[in-house]
Amino acid sequence: MMGSKALCFGLFCVLFASYIYIPLPANIEEPWKVMALNAIVKTCTFVGMCFENIGIMTYEEFISVLFRLDYTQPLSDEYLTVTDTTFNDIPVRLYLPKRKSQTPRRAVIYIHGGAYCFGSFKQRGFDFLNRWTANKLDAVVVGVDYRLAPQHRFPAQFEDGITAVKFFLQDKILTKYGVDPNRICISGDSSGGLIAAAVTQQVQNDLEVKHKIKAQALLYPHLQLIDTDLPSHRENEHGIVLTRDIGIKLVSAYLTEDKTFPQALKRNQHMPLESRHLFKFVNWSTLLPKKYRKDHVYTEPVLGRTNYSLPGLLDIRMSPLLANDSQLWNLPSTYILTCQYDILRDDGLLYVSRLQNAGVQVAHEHIENGFHGALSFMTSPLYLHLGLRIRDMYISWLDKNL
Ligand SMILES: *[C@@H]1O[C@H](CO)[C@@H](O)[C@H](O)[C@H]1NC(C)=O
Ligand SMILES: *[C@@H]1O[C@H](CO)[C@@H](O)[C@H](O)[C@H]1NC(C)=O
Numbered sequence: 029m030m031g032s033k034a035l036c037f038g039l040f041c042v043l044f045a046s047y048i049y050i051p052l053p054a055n056i057e058e059p060w061k062v063m064a065l066n067a068i069v070k071t072c073t074f075v076g077m078c079f080e081n082i083g084i085m086t087y088e089e090f091i092s093v094l095f096r097l098d099y100t101q102p103l104s105d106e107y108l109t110v111t112d113t114t115f116n117d118i119p120v121r122l123y124l125p126k127r128k129s130q131t132p133r134r135a136v137i138y139i140h141g142g143a144y145c146f147g148s149f150k151q152r153g154f155d156f157l158n159r160w161t162a163n164k165l166d167a168v169v170v171g172v173d174y175r176l177a178p179q180h181r182f183p184a185q186f187e188d189g190i191t192a193v194k195f196f197l198q199d200k201i202l203t204k205y206g207v208d209p210n211r212i213c214i215s216g217d218s219s220g221g222l223i224a225a226a227v228t229q230q231v232q233n234d235l236e237v238k239h240k241i242k243a244q245a246l247l248y249p250h251l252q253l254i255d256t257d258l259p260s261h262r263e264n265e266h267g268i269v270l271t272r273d274i275g276i277k278l279v280s281a282y283l284t285e286d287k288t289f290p291q292a293l294k295r296n297q298h299m300p301l302e303s304r305h306l307f308k309f310v311n312w313s314t315l316l317p318k319k320y321r322k323d324h325v326y327t328e329p330v331l332g333r334t335n336y337s338l339p340g341l342l343d344i345r346m347s348p349l350l351a352n353d354s355q356l357w358n359l360p361s362t363y364i365l366t367c368q369y370d371i372l373r374d375d376g377l378l379y380v381s382r383l384q385n386a387g388v389q390v391a392h393e394h395i396e397n398g399f400h401g402a403l404s405f406m407t408s409p410l411y412l413h414l415g416l417r418i419r420d421m422y423i424s425w426l427d428k429n430l
């Protein structure tokens with residue numbers, strides 16, 4: 029009896045260990061830390077999925093609880109006044125430098141990542157980054173929150189982002205915070221990068237918005253949903269921190285409650301017949317540099333296999349990469365950071381090509397040993413050198429270009 033229990037437990041441990049273990053690429057820095065971090069992420073995923081299957085709570089609810097443990101209060105210090113407030117009902121955290129300034133200041137609006145389902149500017153990693161930005165650049169920084177999936181679906185997240193940005197861009201608000209209207213940047217990472225890119229497109233093309241954006245910074249951004257079989261999806265299916273299955277699960281929750289959708293997305297058979305003309309905007313066989321295409325074989329999309337009537341699928345607010353050249357040419361100076369070991373790598377690379385083709389000024393930095401989500405790991409105990417490197421690359425570009 030004892031023996032069989034021990035055997036079962038042993039078997040479970042072996043299965044579990046093989047589930048959380050992934051071989052790391054040889055060039056990953058701090059491999060033990062990354063392995064531990066990945067084991068933690070996988071364990072949380074495992075527990076969340078168990079809870080969902082047993083019916084205790086959904087996977088998203090479980091992960092949200094963990095995220096909320098990491099939230100901080102607004103803390104002012106010697107240099108910055110930090111407050112939580114709202115812009116037209118959208119929660120924001122403001123970082124205002126205390127020192128008197130002769131001239132109006134630069135401003136950065138930061139939209140956090142979290143796969144449309146999780147997170148906040150309150151997370152320690154983002155609070156740390158926004159504080160750092162305000163101090164290093166002597167800038168006004170605004171961290172923006174938005175409603176989250178699955179309670180709120182597309183385009184709620186985008187709408188909250190643009191509402192907060194338009195509120196901030198009003199003359200009276202810029203004057204109130206001492207901001208120079210000609211030196212404003214919108215930044216975001218991951219899903220926040222998509223919202224930042226979509227909001228920037230809309231603002232630049234909106235005749236009613238007087239003050240335009242000077243720069244946008246997209247850190248390992250998500251940028252499209254129409255092709256889920258890019259080389260980076262293939263290479264990083266079982267990637268560090270973010271796997272293809274989890275990415276698909278969460279982005280599906282953003283769009284629909286239809287439980288068959290994730291399967292269609294996984295097979296890359298989710299797009300309707302009338303979307304064929306859009307694939308030229310994400311055709312990686314022409315837009316991706318050879319170095320990243322390697323010997324991957326391009327396969328034509330399978331269209332019309334499923335008929336989801338989801339307007340988001342064809343919408344540039346869901347896939348900023350679907351904007352045509354005449355919607356791109358007036359975008360501001362752009363910074364795009366991509367990581368090699370990231371399913372979203374090629375989204376960023378495709379946008380670099382699209383923007384360059386449209387004549388937009390683009391600075392691209394690629395981290396050969398980088399992986400998705402490292403900005404969330406800049407504070408102890410899960411502190412990674414990679415997160416700080418990304419922070420420094422981003423801040424150094426901002427300082428020169430904003
Ligand atoms: C993608 O590009 C390849 C190579 O130029 C071309 O053969 C293919 O038809 C394109 N596919 C789509 C859907 O645009
Ligand atoms: C989807 O709609 C198209 C056009 O209406 C139709 O030709 C096709 O058969 C439909 N496919 C499925 C799987 O229902």
Ligand SMILES: *[C@@H]1O[C@H](CO)[C@@H](O)[C@H](O)[C@H]1NC(C)=O
Nearest residue numbers: 344350351352353354355356
């Ligand atoms: C680009 O898209 C916009 C909006 O859909 C459309 O009005 C415009 O005609 C398109 N331009 C080109 C060159 O296709």
